[in-house]
Amino acid sequence: RDFNERCAQCSEVNWGLTDGGRFYCRSCHNVTERTREVVNTDFITNSRVQTVSKGLRKQEKNDAGCEWYICEGFQLVLKKQAEAIEALGVCPQMKDEILCNFWRCYLQKSKQAYCKRPAGETVKALSVCESSTDVDSDPERPSLLHLLSLSESEGDLQTDCSFASSVSKVSDSTSVYSGSVDGSLYLMKNQKEKLRMTMPMTLSFCYMALLWLREPITLSELLRFVVEGHIPYLNVFQHFPEKMKLCGLDLRIFCVESWPVYEEVFNKMHELAAFLDLPRFPDITDSCFLHPDMLCMKYLMEANLPDELHNWTCRVVKKIGIGEVDFLTLTPGNKSTRKVKYDVLAAAVIVVVLKLLFLLDDHYEWLLSEFAEERNKNNTEGGPYFEFKKWYEVVKQSLDVEQKKLDEERAKYLWRCEKPLFYSVKNKSKVLKRRQMVVNLQNQFGKLSGSVRRAEKPNPSSFQLSWSEENTDGTCFHGHSLKGVLQEKCGLLTAMNPDYWLCTVKLCNEKLCGHLAHYREVEFPQSYHFVLGLFSFLLRIQPSYIHDEVCMIEHKLFNKKLYKKLKYNTVLRK
C-alpha cells in the first residue's frame, strides 16, 4: 500500500502485511524483513514520487491513439523504403510517381480505397458477427484461433500462450485485439482472392518500380541492401507516428522475423504486375544495366575474371537469344514467357562460359592451368596468360574471408528494436520488464566484448569484392589473357577444350516441382561447385537457383544436338 519498492523475487509491487507487521509480497509470498515503521519514514520523503507517478497514470488513460487501417501502415512502410532507395541514388521519379501510382492502383484493385465501397466498412459488421457462434460454422472463413495457430514460416509470434488465451475471450467483445481497425479482417481475408499485402510484398513493389524505371539495381542487390540495413524492412513500424498504436494482430502483419527470400519477392512481383493489369514494361535494351551483356561485365569484374571473357558471354547471349528485347522485357500476365531473373541469368551465363573454356571437370582446368603456367615462364611480352589455379587460390581466399564475416554477421543480427510490442494490455508490463532486462544484459556483456560495436553501418556498395589492377602482387586477373585456352581455327578463336558436360540431360517441369533441376553438391565436380558458390555468395542466393539457370541456358545452347541424340550421353562433342 504505502510501500513502493519492487519485490526482490518477482519485481511486483503488491504488498500486504503479515501479523508480525512485516511486508509480504502478494504475488509470490516473499516475506521481507522490512517492517511498517521503517517504511513510514521513507514514505514521507517519497510522497513527491507518489504524486508524480499518479500523474503519469492519468496521462496514460487519455492517450487513446487514432484509428488507422492496415493499408495506411503499409503505405508508410513503402514511403520509408522509397525514401531510402532514393537516398541510394535512384531518381526521385521512383518514389513520387511510379511507386505511388502502383500503390494507388493496388488499393483500387483490392478494394481497400479509391473505390465505392472500401473493405474497411465491413469491419464493424464482422465484429458483431464474431460474438455469435455462427462464425465457427462458416467453413470458408477460418476462426481467429485457427489463424493464430497457422504457422507461417515467419516465426513464432503466435506461440505466445498468454496471447492465445486472452484472445479466446474476445468473442464477447466487439473489438478484436489489434491497434488497427481492420487487423483481424486483414488476416482472415482469403489470400488468393485479393493478393493480401505482406511485408515481403513491399519489396516486390519496390522492385517493380525499379524495374519499370530500369534502374541499375538488381533484385539480389536490393535484398542485400535490405539486409545490410540501408532500406528499412525489419522494425519499420517503429517509425509509425505515436498515434498509430500497434498491438495484437497488427504484429503478425508488420513484425517479421525473417529476411525475405529472392524467389518469394520475385514471384510476388509478377503476381502483382498481373493483378494490377500493368501493360508491357519499358523495353530492356542492350544499353540497359539489366541486360545480360552489362551485368556479365559487372560480375566478371567482381569475380576477378579476365575481361576477355566478356566476348564469350556476349556470344553465348546472342546465340541463345537471351539478349533480345522481347525476351528480357516483362509483359505481365503473359504466362508463356519465362520470367527473367536478370542477375541470376547473367551469373549463369558466366558459369556456362567457364564450362565451355575450362570444362570444370576437376581435371582439365588444372591441366590447362599448368600449361598456361609453363608458357607464362617464357612470356615476356603482353599480359600474362590466365592461370585457373592462381585465380582459384586468390578468389577462394577472399571468398572464405568474406563468407566467414557474413556468417558471423548473420549470427549477430539484432532483430528487436526499442519499440516494445505487446499483444494486449495485460501483456504490456511483462514485455516492458523483459525489454529492460535485455537492455541491461546487453550493456553488461557489451562492455565485456572488448570491441566497440560499429555505430554506423558501412556505406552501401555495389561491389562486394574488388580487385585493383594496381596491385603488384598479381592478384587482379582482369587484364589476363585467354590465349592459353584458345586456339585459332579458320580465322576464328575457339576454345581448346573440345568437350562439354551437361548439368542435366532432362529438365524438370518447373510448374510441377518448382525447379528445372535439382542440385546436389556431391553429384558435381568441385570446381563447378566452387564457381556456383562464388556467385551464390555475390547474389546471396542458393547455388541451386544459379544451377537452374545454367541448365536452362545449356539446353538452349545445345538444343539441336539434344534433339538429334537418341541416346543420353553426358558428354557431347561440340
Next chain:
Amino acid sequence: SSHEHKINFRKSKEACLSYIQDALLQKQWKRAAEFLTCYVESLEKDYSREHIGPSEMIWRIGTEILWHHSQSSMKEFNCFMEQMKTLGVKRYLKVCLEHVFHLLCNGQIDEAYQNLSLAESWRFGEQTAIQDKEMKLIEAYRGLLDYCSWSKQKSILLEHGEDGFSDLAVEQEMHRYFRKAAVNLKEIIKIPGVWDVFVKCYVDLLEFYGDHNEARQVLNEYAYNSKFPANPNAHVYLYQFLKRQGESKKSLISALKILHDIVPSHELMIDFNTMLQKSKKRKKRRLGLEVIFAALDYAGWKENVKAWSCLARQVKQIVTSEKYVDWIKQEWNSRKDWWPAFHFSRYLAKRNWQENKSLSYEKALVAGIVLGKDCKYFKYVSHQGCKAQLKRFRMLKKFVNRHNPVYLRISG
C-alpha cells in the same frame, strides 16, 4: 524448398549459440561476451516448446563468462545473478544455490550465508513444493556454514581455555550454531545421496557433544543402507569412527572388508593388512595376504615401501613357518604372467636400487621367493647389496637361498 534456407530469428540465434559455444570451449571470453550480447534478445520470444529456453542458456553462459573474464568483478557477477533469479521462478532456488557456490569459491562466506538465508525464506505457491529438493540442499548448505561458525567458536573457546579464560558468550554462541547446524544436516542425510561433507560435519558435531550412538547410527545408515549409492568414503568414515571409539578389531575388520571389495587399491589397505596379519584366525590371515597382493596390482602402489614391507613380512612369516605356502601359490597363480614384467624387471631392479634401497630390499625378498634366487630382480639387488656390504642384504641372500625349495613348490 526455398524456405528451408530462409534466415529467420530462430536460425540466427541458433548460429549465435554455436559461436558462443565455440568461444567458450576455446576460453575466448571476450568473443563469447560479444555473441552473448546479440543472443540476449531471445528473452523476448516465447520458447515454451523448447527443452532448454533462452533464460536458462543466458544464465549458464553468462555465469561462465563473468566468472572467467578478466575484466569482470564480483560485484558485476552478483548483480547478474540477482537478475537471473528474477528470470525464471522455476529455477529460482537452483540459481540461488549456484550463486552461493560461486560465493563460497570466492571466499565470501558471509555473503553466501546471507543468500542462503534469503533463499530459505522464499515461498512461491506450488513452486515451493516442486523445488523441495533444492530447498533441502539450501538448508543443508546453510547448516554446513553454521557448522563452520560452530567450529570457529570452538577454536576460540579452546584458545581461551588455554589462557585460563572462560567465555560464556562464546560457549553459548557455539551451542547455538550447533543446534542450527544439526537440524539441517540431519535432514539432508536422510535422503539417499552422496553427502560426504555433510556426514563428516554432522558426525563431528555429534562426537563433540558425546552422542556416539547417534553418530554410529548415522554412519551405519550411510554405509549400509542399500538405498544410498555405493560410496567408498562411507566405509572409510565408519572405520575411522570405530577406530576413534576404540572398537574391537573384529568390527574394524568388517568395516574395511567392504572397502576392500569396492576399492582394492584404497590407501587403508595397508592398515587392513596389518590388522589381518596379526589375527589369530587363519581365514583372516589368508584374507590379509589376498588384500595386500590385490593392492599391489595397482600402478599407484608400485613404489610404496610400506605396502611391499607388509607383503614381504607376511611372505617371510609363511615361508619361515612352512605352513600355508599354498596361499602364496594361489595368489601368485593369477599374477605369474604379468607381475614379473610389472614389478620385477631388470630395469626396475636397477632403478629401485638407485632410488630407494629399502624398497628394493622388500621387493627382492618377495621376488626371491616367488621367482626363485635366479630371477633377474633378486640377483641384481642381492648382488648390489652384498657388494655394498649391507648386512641385511647378506641376510636376505641367505634367507632366500635357504628357502629355495619353497620357490620350487610354488612354481611347480
